[in-house]
Amino acid sequence: MSKPTARIRLADAAFALFDERGYEQTTVDEIAERAGAGRTTFFRHYRSKEDVIFPDHDRLLALIKDRLATSSHSTGLIAVSDAVRLVLMHYIEEGDLARRRYRLTSKVAVLRDREIASVARYQRLFREFIAEWMGDPTESASLRAELMAAAVVAAHNHVLRRWLRGETSDPVAEMDEAMSEVLALFPAPSGTGDSGDGGTTVVAFRTGQDLDALRPSLRRLVEDGTVR
DSSP states (O other), X not given: OOOOOHHHHHHHHHHHHHHHHOTTTOOHHXXXXXXXXXXHHHHHHOSSHHHHHSOOXXXXXXXXXXXXXTOOGGGHHHHHHHHHHHHHHHHHHHTHHHHHHHHHHHHOHHHHHHHHHHHHHHHHHHHHHHHHHHTOOSHHHHHHHHHHHHHHHHXXXXXXXXXXXXXXXXXXXXXXXXXXXXXXXXXOOTTOXXXXXXXXXXXXXXXXXXXXXXXXXXXXXXXXXXXO
């Protein structure tokens, strides 16, 4: 088995000390000492004590931008769903580290405030993409883009919190279902079909319901564009 990297050792040491002594009482020097590293090594990997706790949001935002940039006008909503899933998968891959972070940020106000600020960055990115995708400069369209972005982020956070609390064993399936609910609230504007001839774009999501139970909703969607 390969030796953990210095970055991982520092994170493990930090969370262990936060559990033992509390976040406010733990210093950078103590984290470095527990990890068997020096102060210089700590600051090579993290800018501050807070940075040990949070995921690399800059990298995650860059991944989202890259995914959204690969979409066409007709696949914009699919790209949004994929981008949300990318963020969820990052937390799932972190495993216990993500859960420890959740417990800590729930107790420490300054960390909770920073987490809220990071959520705003994701929402802003989705809002800007959706507004451009809609291609409508009116104030009503701007509001719609804001509402859509807020709903996208809320759906992600709802499913993520359920997974962090151990309330779901299949967060990816729940995320797909949550996003289908969000997109049903905001049907695509006209002109998003691939061929431009009034055709229909179908977006598929995994669900726990069987096909017979879904048929009435699918029929309504095809006939009048509504889902109930």
